[in-house]
Amino acid sequence: MNVAIIKYNAGNIFSVDYALKRIGVTPIITSDKETLLKADKIIFPGVGEAETTMKYLKEQNLDKLIKDLKQPLLGICLGMQLMCKYSEEGNTDCLGIFDTEVKRFCPERHKDKVPHMGWNTIENTLSPLFKGFDKDEYVYFVHSYYVPLNEFTAARTNYILPYSSALHKDNFYATQFHPEKSGRTGERILRNFLEL
Amino acid sequence: MLAKRIIPCLDIKDGQTVKGTKFVNLRQAGDPVELGKAYSEQGADELVYLDITASHEGRKTFTDLVKRIAAQINIPFTVGGGINELKDVDRLLNAGADKVSINSAAIRNPMLVDEIAKHFGSQVCVVAIDARQTATGWKCYLNGGRVETERYLYEWAKEVNDRGAGEILFTSMDHDGVKTGYANEALAHLSETLDIPVIASGGAGKMEHFRDAFTFGKADAALAASVFHFGEIPIMKLKEYLHEEGISVRL
Known part of the structure; x- marks a missing residue:
């Protein structure tokens, strides 16, 4: 199988590369x-800031390319946020694959710290990415912006409020968390994606 | 619900773990990658690798080690020791570390915290603080606890919080190695006054100590070394215990 990782100025490209190699790809x-x-499968990683990253994708003409892809694509973290329509981070117009916006977490209680960092559960999982999940599994998150619940929500997580920890529409899949850092559970999600 | 994290800490010298272990199934007990993998299989939520090598050659060995860890470990890991400037951070993040921990360098040059946060994001910047209770309050120490500074724990923690640190790793030198529990009062004070997560360090001897760090100490994570290395507290058993005690952990 031919798996491609979109190369751009994202922080976690090598982590995703290592994670795929650990599962034999x-x-x-x-x-x-x-x-x-x-490529048969494409991964769109992302750690960084929305505005500068989006600008870079446009300069490289990667924005149109990503939107028009027909094979399964998995966006991770900032990758997922950039697949949405608009992000409050830098007031950025994004790719618009998912017709929803990206908002900043506003903590209401002191114990709700931002960024949301650490292991949290994913619930109400609805996409083939989570095939074989029989309970609310823990995955690893690091983020300050979130996607509200919407018609494309494929998993939800509760932190400050219930929000979308995964999205799915046609050939486009996305996770807010980092499967490449989420232990065995993350490896199952990556395998499920590769088996689509 | 966000889980409380359990973090084993490994001291590395010349590419090998310093403290012995009682793990039986390891090919090489001293190999930090094998040990890290074993911890992650047992349910560790993150790992901390602390380079205690002093030499320049040792630094290079450590960077090569970070690359091997990144290739083989499937959970997040932090590296610390010998980080003095931005280019050290760049080197270690490029080798695949998820976070870096800075200690003495931050006290000597507080701007380093701002710079790391600006260049790489707050989430990669862990500020480690070694402190001891004195007649005038909790004081910060440098160079692994050998040099007293003029800084006080609570003020310094608040300052690095405001400068953009992503987490505080607080080690009580009074409790470290004594195995009578974490410094829960100081931990609770930090947790209540800071906007960022606090990692408890120093003092773990029994499973109850972890529970108390999370309940009384309000810590977000607890770090320990010897109780894990010597197999005194198996991580999976600890997490099952914490779960029974009503603490949210990843099982």
Whole structure:
């Protein structure tokens, strides 16, 4: 199988690369249009800031490419947020694959710290990414912005408020958490994605 | 619900774990990667690797080790020791570490905290504080506890919080190695006055001590070394105990 990781100025590309190798898949890390179009599965990682990242994707003409992809694509963390329509982070217009916005967490109680960091559960899982899950599994999160619940919500997590910890629409899949850092559970999610 | 984290800490010298272990199924008990993998299989939520090597060559060995850890460990890990400037942080993050922990360097140059937060994001910046109770209050120490500073724990923790640190790793030197429990009062004070997570360190001897750090100490995570290395407290058993005690943990 041909798995590509979209190469851009994201922080966790190597973590995703390592995670795929641990489950026996050696991905191609590339920003080359032809190579991406030929890949069977594509991963769109992301750690960083929305505005500068979106600007970079536009300069590289990767924005249109990503939107038009037909094979299964998995966005991770900032990758997922950039797949939405708009982000409050830097008031950024994003790719618009998911017609929803990205908002900043506003803690109401002192014990709700931002960023939301650490292991939390995913509930009401609705996508093939979570095939075989029979309980609310723990996964690893690090983020200060969130996607509200919407028609594309494929998993929900409760932190400050219930929000979307995964999204799904057609060939587009996305997780707010980091499967590449989520132990055995994360490996199952990556395997499920590769088996789509 | 966000889980309370259990974090084993490994001291590394010249690429090997310093403290012995009682793990039987390891190919090489001294190999930090094998040990980290064993902890992660047992349910550790994160790992901390602390480089206690002093030499320049040792630093290079540690960076190579970080690459091997990143390739093989499937949970987040923090590295610390010998980080003095931004380019040390860059080197370790590029090698695959998720977070870096700075201690003496932050006290000598507090701007380093701002710089790390600005360049790499607050979430990568753990500020470790070693402190001891004195007649005038909790005081911060440098160089692994050998040098007293003029800084006080609560003020310094608040300052690095405001400068953009992502977490505080607080070690009570009075409690470290004594195994009579964490410094819960000081922990609770930190947790109530800071906006960022607090990791408890120093004093774990029994499973009850972890519970108390989370309940009385209001800590977000608890770090320990010897009780895990010597197999005195198996991590899975600890987490089952905490779960029974009503504490949210990842099982």
